[in-house]
Amino acid sequence: MFYKRGTTWFEWNTIVDVVPAPIAANRLYMTGDGEPKIVLDGATVYPLAVKSPASALSASVTGTPDPATQATVIYAYTYVTAFDEESAPSPSSNEVLRSGGMNVTLTGFVAPPDNRNYNRIRIYRSQTSASGVTDFYFIAEVVLPVPTPSWIDVVEDNPIQEPITSLNYDPPPSNLTGIISLPNGMLAGFVGKKLYFSEPWLPHAWPEKYVQTTNFDIVGLGSFGSSVAVMTTGQPYVVSGTTPDQMIMEQLEVNYPCVNKRGIVDLGYVVAYPSTDGLVTISSAGAQIATRQIISREKWLKMSPDTFISAQYDGRYVACYNYTNVDGSNEIGSIIIDLTGEQPFIVRVDMYSDYLFFEIGAGKLYGVNGQIATEWDSLRQSFMNVTWRSKKFVHSGHVNFGAILADTETLQVGIGDLTALPFIVIEDATFVTGVGDSGAFGSAPSANTVPFGIRVYADGNLISTVTKENAVARLPAGFLAKTWEIEITGERMVTGAFLAWSPSELAIVSGGSQ
Numbered sequence: 281m282f283y284k285r286g287t288t289w290f291e292w293n294t295i296v297d298v299v300p301a302p303i304a305a306n307r308l309y310m311t312g313d314g315e316p317k318i319v320l321d322g323a324t325v326y327p328l329a330v331k332s333p334a335s336a337l338s339a340s341v342t343g344t345p346d347p348a349t350q351a352t353v354i355y356a357y358t359y360v361t362a363f364d365e366e367s368a369p370s371p372s373s374n375e376v377l378r379s380g381g382m383n384v385t386l387t388g389f390v391a392p393p394d395n396r397n398y399n400r401i402r403i404y405r406s407q408t409s410a411s412g413v414t415d416f417y418f419i420a421e422v423v424l425p426v427p428t429p430s431w432i433d434v435v436e437d438n439p440i441q442e443p444i445t446s447l448n449y450d451p452p453p454s455n456l457t458g459i460i461s462l463p464n465g466m467l468a469g470f471v472g473k474k475l476y477f478s479e480p481w482l483p484h485a486w487p488e489k490y491v492q493t494t495n496f497d498i499v500g501l502g503s504f505g506s507s508v509a510v511m512t513t514g515q516p517y518v519v520s521g522t523t524p525d526q527m528i529m530e531q532l533e534v535n536y537p538c539v540n541k542r543g544i545v546d547l548g549y550v551v552a553y554p555s556t557d558g559l560v561t562i563s564s565a566g567a568q569i570a571t572r573q574i575i576s577r578e579k580w581l582k583m584s585p586d587t588f589i590s591a592q593y594d595g596r597y598v599a600c601y602n603y604t605n606v607d608g609s610n611e612i613g614s615i616i617i618d619l620t621g622e623q624p625f626i627v628r629v630d631m632y633s634d635y636l637f638f639e640i641g642a643g644k645l646y647g648v649n650g651q652i653a654t655e656w657d658s659l660r661q662s663f664m665n666v667t668w669r670s671k672k673f674v675h676s677g678h679v680n681f682g683a684i685l686a687d688t689e690t691l692q693v694g695i696g697d698l699t700a701l702p703f704i705v706i707e708d709a710t711f712v713t714g715v716g717d718s719g720a721f722g723s724a725p726s727a728n729t730v731p732f733g734i735r736v737y738a739d740g741n742l743i744s745t746v747t748k749e750n751a752v753a754r755l756p757a758g759f760l761a762k763t764w765e766i767e768i769t770g771e772r773m774v775t776g777a778f779l780a781w782s783p784s785e786l787a788i789v790s791g792g793s794q
Contacts, residue, residue, distance in 0.1 A: 281293075281294075281295060281296075281634075281635040281648065282635060282637055282646075282648060282653070283298045283308070283637060284637065284639050284646065285300070285306075285308065288321065289653070290308070290319065292312075292313050294312060294313050295312055295542065296310050296311065296312035296313050297310065297311050297312050297457065297458055297459045297460070297469075298310045298319070298459075299459055299460060299461040299467065300461065301483060302461055302462075302465040302466065302467065302481065302483065303465065303481055303483070305363070307319065307320055308320075309328060309459055309467060309483055310459070311456050311457045311458065311459040311469055312457055314454075315327055315328070315329065315454045315455075315456075316328035316329065316452045316454075316456050316459065316469070318483075326395070326396055326397060327395060327396060328451075328452055328483065328484055329451030329452055329454070329484065330359060330361060330365045330366070330367040330396065330449070330451060330484045330485075331359065331367060331392065331393055331396070331451065332358065332359065332367040332368040332369060332370060332449075332451075333357060333358070333359065333367070333369075333370035333371075333389075333390055333392075334370070334371075334390065335370065335371065335388060335390055336356075336370055336371040336372060336373050336374070336388065337355050337356070337357065337370065337373040337386045337387065337388045337389065338373060338374060338386070338387045338388045339353070339354070339355050339373045339374055339375075339376045339384050339385070339386055340376065340384070340385050340387075341376050341377070341378050341382050341383070341384055341385070342382070342383075342385075343382055345377045345378050345379040345382060346379040346380075348379075349379040349380055350377045350378065350379045351377070351378065351379070351408070352375050352376070352377055352406075352408075353375070353376055353378060353384065353405055353406050353407075354372045354373050354374070354375050354376075354405075354406045355372070355373040355384070355386055355403065355404065355405055355406070355433075356369035356370045356371070356372055356373065356403075356404050356416055356444075357369065357370050357389065357401050357402060357403045357404065358370070358401065358402045358404070358444075358446055359392040359398050359401055360398065360399065360400045360401065360402055360421075361396060361397050361398050361399065362397040362398075362399045363397065365482070365484045365485075366402065366445070366446045366449065367446060367449060367451075368446055368447065368448065368449045368450060368451075369404060369416065369444060369446065369447060372406075373386070378435070380436075381436070382435070383432050383433060383434050383435060384432070384433040384435065385430050385431075385432050385433075386403070386427075386430060386431045386432070386433060387429060387430045387431075389401070389426035389427050389428070389431065390426065391424070391425060391426050392424075398424060399423065399424055400421055400422060400423045400424055401421070401422050401424065401426060402418060402420070402421050402422075403418075403419055403420045403421070403422065403431070403433070404416035404417060404418055404419065404444050405417060405419045405433065405435075405438075405440060407440050415443045415444070416443065416444040416447070417440035417441060417442065417443050417444070418440070418441045418442050418443075418444065419433065419438040419439070419440060419441065420433075420438055446485070448485075448487040448488075448489060449479065449482070449484070449485035449487065450485070450486055450487050450488050451484070451485075451486065452469065452476065452478075452484075452486040453471050453476070453486075455471050456469040456470070456471055456476060456486070457469060457470065457471065458470050458498070458500050458501050458541070460501045460502065460503055460508075460546075461503070462477075462503050462506075462508065463503075463505075463506050463522070464480050464506070464522055464523065465480040465481035465482075466478055466479075466480050466523075466524060467483050468501055468503075468508055469486075469501070470498040470501060470510075472497055472498070473493050473494045473495070473496065473497055473498060474491050474492075474493055474498075475491065475492045475493070475494065475498065475501075475508075475510060475519065475529075476490065476491055477490040477491075477524035477527065478524070479524065480523060480524070487524070489525075490524040490525065490527070492519065492527065492529050494510060494512055494517055494529075494531075495512075495514060495515070495531070496512035496513045496514035496515065496537075497512060497513045498510055498511070498512050499511045499512055499513060499537075499538040499539075499540075499541050499544075499553075500538060500541040500544040500553070501544075502544055502545075502546045502551030502553070502562070503546060503551070504546070504548070504549065504550060504551055504562070504563055504564070505564065506520060506521065506522055507519065507520040507564070508520075508527075509551040509562040510529075511538035511541075511544060511551075511553050511562075512537065512538065513537050513538070514535070514537055515531055515532055515533070515534060515535060515536070515537075516532045516534070516536055516538070516560070516562055516567050517529055517530060517531050517532065518530050518532060518562065518566075532562075532566055532567045534566075534567045536555040536556075536557060536560045536567055536569070537555055537556060538553045538554070538555060538560075539554055539555060539556060539585055539586040540553075540554050540585060540586045540587065540588050540590075542588065542589055542590060543585060543586075543588040543589075543590045543599065544590070545590050545591060545592050545597055545598075546592070547561075547592050547595060547596075547597065547619070548592075548595065549563065549595075550562060550563040550619070551563070552570065552590075552597050552617075552619070554585035554586070554588050554590075554599070555569070555585075556577075556581065557569050557572075557577055557580070558570065558571040558572055558575065558577060558580050559571040559580075559585075559597065559617055561619065570617070570619050570624055571617065571624065571626070573623075573624065574617075574624055574625060574626050575626060582603070582605075583601050583603055583611075583615075584601065584602075584603040585599075585601075587601065587602065587603065588600065588601060589633065589634065589635065589636055590636065591636035591637065591638045591645055592638050592645075593616070593638065593645040593656060593657065594643070595618075595619075595620050596616050596617060596618045596619070596620070597616070597617040597618075597619065598614060598615075598616050598636070598645065598656075599614060599615050599617070600613070600614045600632045600633050600634075600636065600647075601613060601614065601615065601632075602632065612630075612632050613628060613629055613630045613631065613632055614628070614629045614630075614631055614632060614633075615627065615628055615629070616628075616629060629664075631656075631664075632649075633647025633648060633649055633654070633656075634647070634648055634649060635647060635648040644656070644658075645657070663691055663771040664771070665769060665770065665771055666768070666769065666770065666771065667767065667768070667769045668767070668768045668769075668774075669765065669766075669767040669768075670765050670766050670767070670777075671765070672763050672764070672765050673763070673764045673765070674762060674763050675762055675763075675764070677762070678760035678761060678762050679760060679761070679762075679764075679781075680757060680759060680760050680761070680781075681736075681755055681764065681779045681780065681781060682754060682755055682757060682780070682781055682782045682783070683752050683753065683754055683755060683779070683780045683781075683782055683783040683785070683786055684734060684736060684744075684746055684752070684753050684755055684766075684777070684778065684779055684780075685750075685751070685752050685753070685777070685778045685780070685786045686732075686734055686746070686748070686749060686750070686768070686774060686776070686777045686778075687750060687774065687775045687776040687777075688732060688749045688750060688772040688773065688774050688775070689772065689773040689775065690772060690773075691771065691772065691773050730747060730769075730770060731770050731771050731772060732747060732749055732768075732769075732770035732771075732772045733745055733746065733747050733768070733769050733770055734746045734747075734766055734767070734768050734769075734777065735766065735767040735769070736755060736764070736765075736766055736779075737764065737765040737766070737767070738759070738761030738763070738764055739761040739762060739763050740763065741761075743755065743756055743759075743761075744756055749772065752783045752786045752787070754783060764779065766779070
């Protein structure tokens, strides 16, 4: 719904896919809001397609050619934009016979559409090689408007130059969606089961000859290395190659359908997406369920992954959820799934956003709630209250721990007030600059009455709440328990928590302080 480039914010009234240009020019390419488009700035938007002339030229000569030297020639022309984007050629003209000294008159030039920045045409003439191969060769460039009523090819003054390169430059389909950027200047997108690729460094050209087809409808795309991850309503695919004419498609033999396009996130090292069995990652190692060990399939499906609103942050997968329990109660918040270490883990956060966008260059995650854009985990925001609970430590017999120690550090709020972020008027897709919100993502953090605390549980019962930091605290005696847990709350950085039989065992850890 929104995108940030430098200091400029863009927003739309529908879900779109946006990628920066794989060329030197500072442009954005977008699908999802009608036909594919080029976005230059908030006020300049062009269709991505460069239309080709729809009708053929009419060619004629005056006089009778010399049978000994005559040759057959045909003509075509293309439209060219101010960005040097060239269309596919027009249909071929009629054949004419000419010999040396005879000029050819061309008529029937049609002006290009006015919804694109066309500024000239290029004219091509055929030439047959000694081996019998006929190609079109460039002979002239004419600044718009198109020649009326005719243009005369003085053949001796217009020698053939380079061969035409745009012969197969088909425009992208009008319903192309899911655009992504790939290495080597390529873009990719899809329509139904068809996967499309653009010509390298030519985002306006999408040759039909590069199309590949899957067995299932495509839901979304992602990329890693020189490969494309293709998520479908059935099995996923990986398409690898360095140029569009060399892409090889492989169907992965796993039944991991993608249930939500907005849940697809390119984490850089893998592409992650929500499936019916959990969070799936696709990489050079194939497709795997990354959450199998940290969340059951039943709990995963209960969270309605088909409604996730997802993005990345610091290499982690962030998903906002909003679902209703069977008892009618509402669950709203976010999960953060960390896949960067040997053991994945999950963090739950009671913050939510309707829309997310990760700005790669700044390493910042933004969200929109209502009409205010906010920044996730800003250094300028106050810290929220964290709750962390350990696993259950089960002993072979019944024991009693007599002391606990927590090593903590006080976190300093970053670098001043939160920079103002804009209002985003999603309803009518009009960008309006406004005053930012210094609160947290979605809602302001609740005030902490106690900045730090540890709760100790024995056999499921709360036996003590400790607020001491960096000092040994005694625990109640007079009972034994087999299962022990601790729960840490507050807004401190905790670097370690230690349970011991007696305070003396923790003296070394605490530096002798009791």
